[in-house]
Structures are given as C-alpha cells and as structure tokens.
Amino acid sequence: MLAEARIAGASEVAWLLGDSVLAVALHGRGVRLLEASTGAERETWQLANIPAEAAFGLASSASGETLAFACSDSVRVFRTRGLVPLLATPGRALSLALSGDGTSLRWSDGATGRSIAVPSGEVRLEAPLFAKRGSLRWVPFLGGFAWPEDRLVRFERDDSVAAMSLGPFLEGRPGPLALSAQGSTVAVAESTDHVSFWDARTEQMRWRLKLTGGASFDDMALSGDTWYLATVRGGRVRLLWAYTGREVAGWVPHGGATVRSLAFARDGRRLATVGADGHVRVWAVPKPGKERR
Numbered sequence: 519m520l521a522e523a524r525i526a527g528a529s530e531v532a533w534l535l536g537d538s539v540l541a542v543a544l545h546g547r548g549v550r551l552l553e554a555s556t557g558a559e560r561e562t563w564q565l566a567n568i569p570a571e572a573a574f575g576l577a578s579s580a581s582g583e584t585l586a587f588a589c590s591d592s593v594r595v596f597r598t599r600g601l602v603p604l605l606a607t608p609g610r611a612l613s614l615a616l617s618g619d620g621t622s623l624r625w626s627d628g629a630t631g632r633s634i635a636v637p638s639g640e641v642r643l644e645a646p647l648f649a650k651r652g653s654l655r656w657v658p659f660l661g662g663f664a665w666p667e668d669r670l671v672r673f674e675r676d677d678s679v680a681a682m683s684l685g686p687f688l689e690g691r692p693g694p695l696a697l698s699a700q701g702s703t704v705a706v707a708e709s710t711d712h713v714s715f716w717d718a719r720t721e722q723m724r725w726r727l728k729l730t731g732g733a734s735f736d737d738m739a740l741s742g743d744t745w746y747l748a749t750v751r752g753g754r755v756r757l758l759w760a761y762t763g764r765e766v767a768g769w770v771p772h773g774g775a776t777v778r779s780l781a782f783a784r785d786g787r788r789l790a791t792v793g794a795d796g797h798v799r800v801w802a803v804p805k806p807g808k809e810r811r
Contacts, residue, residue: 520788521800523557525550528798530779531790534582534598537783540790542798546573546590554800563601565589574651575614575625580658584620593625595636604637613654615663622676624663626654652694652737657701657718666692671706684716699742699784710734713747727763741786745806748789750777755791771799
C-alpha cells in the first residue's frame with residue numbers, strides 16, 4: 519500500500535492531473551480531491567445536507583483538468599484546479615462520461631440519456647439510454663461515447679451519429695466496459711466470469727478470457743497498457759494478466775469490506791480502491807514481466 523485516506527461516504531475514485539490527484543465521489547453528496555502520493559486532502563465540494571438517495575457517476579477529461587460527478591439532485595462539472603464550477607444540470611445519474619477535452623457531458627439515469635455542452639448547458643441530445651453503473655465510456659480515438667445496448671456495445675460520435683457496434687453477445691446483455699489508454703482496446707464484461715477484448719478500430723474480438731477456479735466478478739478495471747485486468751467480487755480484488763487470466767495477486771484491500779470502486783493510474787503502475795469501510799487506498803502494481811498472450 520502506497521497511500522490511504524479515511525473518507526466517510528466514499529463511493530467512486532478516478533485519477534486526475536497526470537495521476538497526481540485522486541477524485542473521490544461522496545455517494546451523491548459531492549467530491550473530494552486527494553494527493554495521490556500521500557492521501558492528503560486538497561479540496562472538497564459537497565452539498566450542505568446528506569442526501570436521502572445516492573447517485574453514481576464520476577469521470578474526467580483526458581488530461582484530468584475537468585471533472586464531472588453525480589449528486590443526488592444534479593450532475594455537476596468542475597474545473598479540477600480550484601474546483602471551479604462549470605455546469606450544474608438537474609437529474610440523478612447512474613452513469614456518466616466526459617469527452618476527452620471536457621467540453622461534452624453524456625449521462626444516463628438508467629433509462630434516459632442526455633448529451634450536454636459544457637459550460638453552455640445546451641442539451642444536444644435526449645434519448646433512451648439504458649446505461650448501468652460503470653457502463654458509459656468516452657472512446658478517445660473515436661471521438662465519441664460507448665455503452666451496452668441490448669446485446670451489443672454501441673459507439674456513437676459526439677455529434678450523435680452512430681459509428682459502429684460490437685457483438686452481438688449471445689449469452690446476455692453485456693455489463694461494465696473498460697478501455698485502454700487510447701480506447702482502441704475495449705474490454706467487455708460478457709458475464710460475471712467472462713471478459714472479451716475487442717479492437718475497436720476493426721470491430722473484431724482479439725481474445726476472450728474466462729476466469730479460472732470458479733472465480734467471478736462484479737466490476738473490473740483495465741490498465742492503460744492492457745497488461746492487467748483488475749476484478750472485484752465483494753471485498754476481494756484479483757490482479758490478472760489480461761492476456762491469460764493468470765492471477766498475479768489477490769487480496770482484501772479493505773479488510774473484507776466491500777470494494778465499491780477501483781481504478782488504475784494511467785501508467786498502470788498503481789491501483790486505487792474505495793471500500794465500504796470508508797477508506798481510499800493506493801496500491802503498487804508490479805511491473806510487467808515476460809507474460810505472453
């Protein structure tokens with residue numbers, strides 16, 4: 519463990535500003551920024567009162583200079599440095615994503631999606647969008663967004679033009695998505711024990727991974743270089759070689775408490791976790807060796 523912080527209500531985590539800062543969502547109340555190297559608090563923005571209902575969604579621009587998060591009554595966008603407000607739009611999100619330059623926000627309440635210009639607040643699109651938590655992503659090389667829809671993963675450019683789709687996934691509706699640093703590799707949770715890896719440029723599946731030993735997962739993260747896949751089930755995290763599924767490490771980062779969120783630093787050498795015990799922790803990830811697909 520490299521760093522930790524105690525934060526009541528911590529629910530999601532993201533890396534910002536060249537992986538020097540962690541953004542921690544507060545279960546719909548606001549956000550707190552931490553020094554990634556020490557866990558020390560930098561700044562906090564939160565609603566005056568504890569919300570009656572939680573909200574989910576935390577995302578940043580490619581540089582981490584712009585930050586979006588869900589509150590119980592709204593979705594808000596801030597400039598990261600100084601937590602300067604840029605946009606507040608009413609509604610309770612379940613999943614959201616920011617464009618690479620931070621000028622476009624797309625979010626879903628689980629049934630309806632909206633695409634909004636930042637900071638003008640102009641609603642560019644409102645349409646059905648059944649994105650679940652963690653399933654709406656920005657795809658850098660495409661210049662658009664991706665999310666599961668029925669038995670496909672749909673890609674749509676920021677101008678709301680459908681670009682392509684992956685699938686169909688015959689065993690059921692795909693779950694969370696995870697992307698490489700440039701978005702050319704997309705990891706799709708096909709079920710609780712299968713992950714497929716796709717080349718978004720060619721729309722072809724590159725390989726498919728089945729977790730071994732009866733293992734399963736609720737959520738996952740992919741390192742930017744695609745070497746590692748981190749999965750979580752309850753309170754246990756497993757670090758796997760993404761190409762083979764071989765376990766590199768397995769541990770309970772929060773003493774058995776449920777892991778609510780996990781995210782790789784952009785270089786893949788650190789992994790941040792958020793636990794239901796109210797701790798945010800940063801873990802060292804081994805340097806890739808000679809593992810081969």
